[in-house]
Amino acid sequence: MEMHPWLPNLGDLREMLKEIGVKDVEELFSDVPKEIVLKRELNVGYGRPLSEYEIARRLEELSERNAKLLYPPFLGGGVCPHYVPYAVKMIVSRSEFYTAYTPYQPEANQGLLQALFEYQSYMAELLQMEVVNSSLYDWAGALAEAILMANRINGKRKVLVPANANPNHLKVAETWARGKGIELVKVKYNEEGKIDVEDLERKLTDDVGAVYLQTPNFFGVFETEVEGVVELARKRGALTIMGVNPLALALIKPPGEYDVDIAIGDAQELGIPLSMGGPSLGVFATRWDAKLVRQMPGRIVGLTKDSFGKEGFTLILQTREQFARREKATSNITTNEALMAIAVAVYLSLLGRNGLKELAEEVYLRSHYATKSVESRGIGKRKFLGDFFEEVTLTFPVEYQRIHEKLLKAGLHGGLRIDDYSAVFCFTEVHPKKAIDLLVDKVEKVVKGVETS
Amino acid sequence: MWRQAKWDEPLIFEYKGKGRRGMLIPREDEIRKEVNVSLPNKIRRKREAELPELSELEAVRHYIRLSQMSFGVDTGMMPLGSCTMKYNPKVEEMSQSLVENLHPLQDVSTVQGALEMLYEMQEWIAEVTGMDKCSFQVPAGSAGELAGVLMIKKYHEEKGRRRDEMLVADTAHGTNPASASMAGFKVVYIKSNNRGLVNLDILKEVVNENVAGFMLTNPNTLGLFEEEILEISKVIHSVDGMLYYDGANLNGILGVARPGDMGFDVVHVNLHKTFAVPHGGGGPGAGAICAKGEMAEYLPYPIVQKSGKGYSLYYPKKSIGKISTFFGNVGNVARAYTYILGLGPQGVSAVGKMSTVATNYLISRLRGIRGLELPFPGKYRKHEVVFSAKPLMNDTGVTAFDVAKALLDRGFYAPTIYFPPIVEEALMIEPTETETRETLDKFANALKEILAEAYSDPKKISGTPLNASVGRLDQVTANHPTTVTPTYLVKKLREENKIGALR
Numbered sequence: 013m014e015m016h017p018w019l020p021n022l023g024d025l026r027e028m029l030k031e032i033g034v035k036d037v038e039e040l041f042s043d044v045p046k047e048i049v050l051k052r053e054l055n056v057g058y059g060r061p062l063s064e065y066e067i068a069r070r071l072e073e074l075s076e077r078n079a080k081l082l083y084p085p086f087l088g089g090g091v092c093p094h095y096v097p098y099a100v101k102m103i104v105s106r107s108e109f110y111t112a113y114t115p116y117q118p119e120a121n122q123g124l125l126q127a128l129f130e131y132q133s134y135m136a137e138l139l140q141m142e143v144v145n146s147s148l149y150d151w152a153g154a155l156a157e158a159i160l161m162a163n164r165i166n167g168k169r170k171v172l173v174p175a176n177a178n179p180n181h182l183k184v185a186e187t188w189a190r191g192k193g194i195e196l197v198k199v200k201y202n203e204e205g206k207i208d209v210e211d212l213e214r215k216l217t218d219d220v221g222a223v224y225l226q227t228p229n230f231f232g233v234f235e236t237e238v239e240g241v242v243e244l245a246r247k248r249g250a251l252t253i254m255g256v257n258p259l260a261l262a263l264i265k266p267p268g269e270y271d272v273d274i275a276i277g278d279a280q281e282l283g284i285p286l287s288m289g290g291p292s293l294g295v296f297a298t299r300w301d302a303k304l305v306r307q308m309p310g311r312i313v314g315l316t317k318d319s320f321g322k323e324g325f326t327l328i329l330q331t332r333e334q335f336a337r338r339e340k341a342t343s344n345i346t347t348n349e350a351l352m353a354i355a356v357a358v359y360l361s362l363l364g365r366n367g368l369k370e371l372a373e374e375v376y377l378r379s380h381y382a383t384k385s386v387e388s389r390g391i392g393k394r395k396f397l398g399d400f401f402e403e404v405t406l407t408f409p410v411e412y413q414r415i416h417e418k419l420l421k422a423g424l425h426g427g428l429r430i431d432d433y434s435a436v437f438c439f440t441e442v443h444p445k446k447a448i449d450l451l452v453d454k455v456e457k458v459v460k461g462v463e464t465s
Numbered sequence: 466m467w468r469q470a471k472w473d474e475p476l477i478f479e480y481k482g483k484g485r486r487g488m489l490i491p492r493e494d495e496i497r498k499e500v501n502v503s504l505p506n507k508i509r510r511k512r513e514a515e516l517p518e519l520s521e522l523e524a525v526r527h528y529i530r531l532s533q534m535s536f537g538v539d540t541g542m543m544p545l546g547s548c549t550m551k552y553n554p555k556v557e558e559m560s561q562s563l564v565e566n567l568h569p570l571q572d573v574s575t576v577q578g579a580l581e582m583l584y585e586m587q588e589w590i591a592e593v594t595g596m597d598k599c600s601f602q603v604p605a606g607s608a609g610e611l612a613g614v615l616m617i618k619k620y621h622e623e624k625g626r627r628r629d630e631m632l633v634a635d636t637a638h639g640t641n642p643a644s645a646s647m648a649g650f651k652v653v654y655i656k657s658n659n660r661g662l663v664n665l666d667i668l669k670e671v672v673n674e675n676v677a678g679f680m681l682t683n684p685n686t687l688g689l690f691e692e693e694i695l696e697i698s699k700v701i702h703s704v705d706g707m708l709y710y711d712g713a714n715l716n717g718i719l720g721v722a723r724p725g726d727m728g729f730d731v732v733h734v735n736l737h738k739t740f741a742v743p744h745g746g747g748g749p750g751a752g753a754i755c756a757k758g759e760m761a762e763y764l765p766y767p768i769v770q771k772s773g774k775g776y777s778l779y780y781p782k783k784s785i786g787k788i789s790t791f792f793g794n795v796g797n798v799a800r801a802y803t804y805i806l807g808l809g810p811q812g813v814s815a816v817g818k819m820s821t822v823a824t825n826y827l828i829s830r831l832r833g834i835r836g837l838e839l840p841f842p843g844k845y846r847k848h849e850v851v852f853s854a855k856p857l858m859n860d861t862g863v864t865a866f867d868v869a870k871a872l873l874d875r876g877f878y879a880p881t882i883y884f885p886p887i888v889e890e891a892l893m894i895e896p897t898e899t900e901t902r903e904t905l906d907k908f909a910n911a912l913k914e915i916l917a918e919a920y921s922d923p924k925k926i927s928g929t930p931l932n933a934s935v936g937r938l939d940q941v942t943a944n945h946p947t948t949v950t951p952t953y954l955v956k957k958l959r960e961e962n963k964i965g966a967l968r
Binding site: 013016017018019020021022024025027028029031032033034037039040041042043044045047048049050053054055056057058059060061062064066067068070071073074075076077078079081084085087089090091093095097099102103105106107108109110111112113114115116117118119120121122123124126127128129130132133134135136137138140142143144146147149150151152153160178180181183184186187188190191192193227234235236238261262263264265266269285286287288289290291292300301302305311312313314315316317318319320322324325326328329333334335336337338339340341343344345346347348349350351352354357358360361362363364365366367368369370371374376377378380381384399416420425428441442444445 | 469474476477478484485486487488490491492493495496497499500502504505507508509510511513514515516517518519521524525527528529530531532533534535536537538539540543545548550552553554556558559560561562563564565566567568569570571572574575576577578579581582589592593604605606607608610611614615618638639640642643644645646647648649650652689690692694695718720721722723726727735737743744745746747748749750751765785786787788789790791792793794795796797803805806807808809810811812813814815816818819821822823825826828829830844845869870873878879881884898899900901902928930933934935936937938939940942943944946948949950951952953954955956958964967968
């Protein structure tokens with residue numbers, strides 16, 4: 013192959029081989045059985061190295077095949093569209109951060125470690141939980157790890173999960189838990205869209221190792237009986253896992269005040285672009301209890317002193333991890349979502365205490381405004397009566413799929429269909445009043461049979 | 466002399482400003498006027514979260530300073546063994562425009578461009594691994610391992626068998642046994658022989674109808690190619706066990722040999738290693754999990770397929786389900802996509818060769834150096850090499866840990882140390898194909914200098930680093946139950962005497 017900017021030694025190959033003392037590259041692979049040595053080039057890419065200009069053209073070509081929408085989709089279901097400020101983008105583009113590895117040599121990575129410690133601290137303050145790890149893959153991964161952790165602590169193989177939790181999270185948790193033979197038992201929800209506490213109590217037998225609760229839940233509805241659920245679970249010797257949207261925590265009571273054992277969630281909404289769902293950021297926190305902390309999955313950054321007595325940061329409690337404990341580790345995770353954790357820390361540092369509250373209020377109001385518009389025009393109504401945040405489940409008198417297709421034709425992407433007549437919508441600061449009004453207008457036309465193209 | 470930035474940068478929570486902010490929220494005052502709702506009192510947060518209040522400039526300076534006290538591949542050579550810290554070409558960042566604003570639940574008709582990219586990548590990764598199908602469900606390597614062992618478990622279950630043992634090489638990455646254990650398997654280690662390779666005699670003895678599979682990386686973590694791989698494959702397959710390939714070391718043979726041709730059935734690939742997605746200080750990475758033959762029907766979903774006029778999603782019949790919420794780390798798959806476009810088939814095919822040349826060149830530069838020993842000599846290494854600093858420790862008291870810190874002082878990141886566990890005082894070096902010969906020479910010289918100094922003045926080496934942002938960090942204080950401080954909240958509570966030791 014000719015010279016390539018990313019493979020600098022192609023031109024020095026002969027001298028390097030001479031220094032090694034071999035006649036050709038093949039000699040270095042003489043231990044590879046002949047029959048498996050590949051005798052051709054790999055069939056990848058487009059026949060030759062593309063120049064940067066050509067790569068850019070190819071990306072443009074592909075981008076043009078994605079639909080152009082007038083506004084970000086009115087879609088939640090685990091991640092919601094939000095605006096990411098340039099300052100966040102610039103800082104996570106600092107290559108000292110994004111080309112770094114896990115800070116195994118803390119002296120050379122103080123900045124990275126401090127930024128991760130600050131992320132943990134931001135989350136601790138929002139959640140009011142003392143210990144936060146420096147990220148897991150996503151909400152679902154965090155739920156799966158919490159379930160496995162509960163199993164390590166009490167050995168029980170049954171976990172109660174609410175039927176109003178995000179179904180994709182439950183699917184992931186099910187996959188991860190199957191290996192250990194852990195069974196996920198679904199608890200019903202009531203007509204308000206909230207967990208059915210009586211059903212939960214019925215199913216809360218002594219062989220239940222953990223109880224999960226999500227608020228706001230998949231339908232966007234706030235759970236209001238958390239205290240009761242935590243008390244019931246504790247009485248029966250089950251650990252409590254609470255899933256929360258960190259943005260909502262500017263307004264609602266944090267998991268720490270309910271004294272839950274494990275809090276999880278996804279911080280994607282705080283400074284991470286959608287990227288088709290990944291990378292995201294799984295949040296994982298526990299109470300100040302060694303029994304929990306020593307079973308916690310993932311990496312944790314802690315404060316310490318250096319040899320000159322100066323404050324510094326390092327990875328802590330690493331004896332739990334896979335390289336030290338191998339099959340007895342608390343988790344197999346090594347690569348996490350560290351850079352996304354930094355993005356979240358920067359985002360929160362920009363918002364500050366008032367900004368976060370204001371954003372959460374704005375989002376809360378917009379979802380209520382959209383609902384009010386739909387209901388006051390008589391073209392649909394809330395499926396559940398519980399109060400909601402950011403996301404809301406709306407039911408229409410015509411099949412939602414029809415509405416959805418008309419919206420798409422108008423350049424709007426509606427909500428997530430959950431049954432023939434209902435969909436969950438998400439409204440945030442990237443959906444201005446104009447956008448919400450347009451959406452409602454279009455829906456009205458379909459519902460009232462005055463369809464336009 | 467190399468020096469790192471030293472800012473006495475306070476914790477962001479210690480910034481004193483009040484009422485400042487770094488961002489304006491888009492407001493719709495008309496909505497505020499029209500909607501009159503308030504949260505039920507019962508669930509309302511009583512005490513506000515105490516977040517610091519900074520202007521945009523303050524926040525930016527704070528994090529820029531922190532970035533300056535960090536070390537990445539763009540800062541200097543990072544010869545971390547088994548981590549493959551290669552250059553991350555800048556053009557990769559351009560790929561974000563393709564997926565940045567796409568919601569994962571959008572109608573497939575609206576994301577055809579992104580799906581086309583994912584489909585091509587599935588095909589390309591299947592080609593480089595010699596597998597039939599790939600799924601990008603796995604956000605990183607260890608998730609790939611979990612998916613892989615769950616697939617193997619389900620495969621046996623569907624055949625009506627209960628197999629509860631997973632074989633793991635003793636040179637394996639710690640993730641292998643951890644993943645096998647998460648999937649409910651009993652881990653059985655296969656000892657290496659006196660050539661640093663899987664001991665075939667032991668393997669033959671251990672393999673029986675209880676064995677579900679064997680997790681192996683090739684080249685192994687000593688940088689050695691498992692030359693008896695075809696025999697190993699035969700032994701495992703003789704009981705219908707599955708051979709699992711840990712793709713962490715794929716870089717060493719990329720374009721030279723494919724796991725599929727060696728007899729592997731399930732493979733994970735770390736796109737953040739072999740395909741140059743930046744590591745992000747620990748993540749996000751991205752992965753692929755690929756399989757051959759019958760095993761492909763067990764892959765986690767969704768998988769992108771080409772159908773008629775466009776791309777749609779495919780859910781394999783016997784799939785183990787979902788490993789991550791949506792499509793995996795699509796943003797990073799797009800980065801790897803541009804990397805492959807840029808290298809082209811010729812470049813991708815040269816990766817294994819050039820990383821192997823770089824490693825053996827470095828070995829030849831370090832040959833005979835006093836204090837280091839090369840275990841299992843007389844063999845060519847692939848992408849990485851493990852030295853033992855045991856002679857150095859015996860002679861001078863200076864450890865592999867000390868050598869690592871001394872390297873930091875000379876502008877190099879340290880190699881992986883104390884891994885694999887079968888080598889004492891291990892220093893595991895992986896130079897990759899993207900470092901120039903001059904850099905390899907400088908690294909070798911720095912290491913030689915450190916070893917020579919250790920023999921003349923051992924105290925000087927054990928006092929390092931002096932040129933990094935801070936001196937050696939106290940691990941006892943960091944981990945002690947009475948001083949362990951994982952968050953600012955704990956720091957505050959401890960200062961107010963409101964929490965005790967972590968017991």
